[in-house]
Amino acid sequence: MSTGAVPHSNTEVNRNEELIPRYSLGERANHWLGALSYACLLMTGLAFWSPYLYWLAAVVGGGPTARFWHPWLGLVFAASLFWTFKEWHRDMHIDESDRAWAKAIPDYIQNEDDKLPPVGRFNYGQKLFFWGIFYSVILLLLSGVVLWYTETLPWSLRFVRYAAILIHASVALITIGLFLIHVYMSAILEEGSFASMVHGNVTRAWAWTFHRTWYYEVTGRSRPKQ
C-alpha cells in the first residue's frame, strides 16, 4: 500500500494510520535549530535573571561565556524565526474562521475537541503563539542590541538603556510563557504532534481530528454533505 503524499484510494474511506506529510525536512531542521537556540537562550537568560539560576550559565561554559554567546544565539533564533515567517506567514494569517475557534477555546482547554470548528493547517492558538513569538523577537532583537553594546551608548542616551533593560526582561517572560505552553501542548498534551516535528508525518486520523480543513485540503477530499 502506498503511503505517498496525497493518497487516493477508491477501495477504503478510512485509513486512520496512513501517514500524511505535515512538515518538510527544511521546516523540521529549522524548527529544531530554533528550539536549540531558544533553549540555550532561555538558560543563559535565566542565569542573568536571578542569582538562584546563575548556575544555568554553566550550559555554555559559565558567566562570561554565557554573556558572549547569548546575543549570538539570539541572532540564530531570530534568523530561524524569520525563515519560519517567510515559509508560514500565509498559513498563520488570522481570518474570520479563527473567530469561531477563539470562542470555543474553553472547549479546547477541556479537550472537547469535537465541539471545535474545523481548522486549517494551524489553529488559532498556534497562530497566536507564532505571532506572539514573532513580535516578541523583534522587541528582543531591538532591546538586545542595546544591551549587547550597552557601553557604546552615550550618557545622554541612557534612557535607551533604561527602556531596553525593562523591555528585554518583560518580553522574554512573555516568550517563556508561550514557550511553556508550546512545549506542553506539542510534546505532552497532543499525542502525535512531537513525532510529526521529528519525522514530518501525521496520521490521517490525527489530521482529521485536529486540522480537519487542512486534512480535506491535502487529501483532496471534502467535508461530507450535511
Place this chain on the structure above:
Amino acid sequence: MSQASTELVRISGHAGTVPGAGLNRELQVCKLVDTTTCIGCKACEVACLEWNGYTFSETTFDNSYQTMPETAWNYWNLIKFNEHEREDGSMMLLMRKDQCMHCEDPGCLAACPADAAIVQYANGIVDFQEANCIGCGYCITGCPFNIPKFSPTARKVFKCTLCNDRVSVGLEPACIKACPTGCLHFGTKAEMKELAETRADQLREHSGFPDAGVYDPPGVGGTHVIYVLHDAKNPELYGGLPKDPHIPYSVWLWKNPLKWLGNLAMVGGLVGLAWHYMRYGPKKEEPIPPDGERRV
C-alpha cells in the same frame, strides 16, 4: 565590642593625650572633595594612574583643561572643568574631581547579575571584582553617575576602588595623598561630613557663597565620596553632577516587581500546565468515522 567598651576616653590627673583614645574608629570611610579649594592641577589623576598601574593614552582635546570627556575603564579619576558665568557677569572655573561615588545604595550592585562581581564592604567601599565580572554592562545601566566603564579587550567593567587595597592597610587613597592644596580629605563619614559642613558654613558666612553646601545625595542612601560645592543648589553646573541621583526607575522595576511577577508566572505556569494534564489528560486522535470524509 569588648575592646571598644574598655577604650579609654578620659583619664583623671593625666598629663598629655589619652593613650588609645580613638583607636576604635567608626568603620564607614569617606572621601571629601572640596571643589572650592581645588586648583585643577590633576595630581590626583596622575596618582590614580600610577597607583593602579595604568598609563596615559591618547585623549580628546575639546578646548578645555579637561583631560578627556569622561572617566574611562583605565582612567578612574578625572577633574571636570566647567566655565560658569555668575549673575553679576563674573566668570568662575568650576573644577570637580569625578570618580566613583561609592553609594550606600549602589545601583551598579543592584543591577549586576554575576555572583560577587560587585561587593560592598562594611567600610562603605563598593568594589568591582573583575575575576567574577561577566562583562554584561548592567552596572553601566544601574549607575546614576556614569562611572562603570567597559574594557573591550578585557570584556569586563572597571572603576575607582577608593583604593581599597591602600585603605585596608591603613593608608589613604592615592588621590588624597597627592593633593597639594588639601582640597581632598579622607576619614570617617562622620568626620568628613562635619568637616564639609564646617567648610560650607565658612563659605556661606564669610566668602560670599550663600548657596554653598555639602553634596551627599540621599537618593542613593548617601555616598562615601562627598563634595563641598559653592552652589549646592545647582550641582549640574559641576560637570553634570546629578541633582537627585537614584537607582534608575526601570532598574528598580526590573529587579523588584517584575522579578517577582515573572517568578510567580513561571512557577504558576508550570503548576498550571501540570494540573491541566492531570485534570484533562492527553488529546488523542479520533478514528475517522465512515461518514467523516467524502471523495471529490
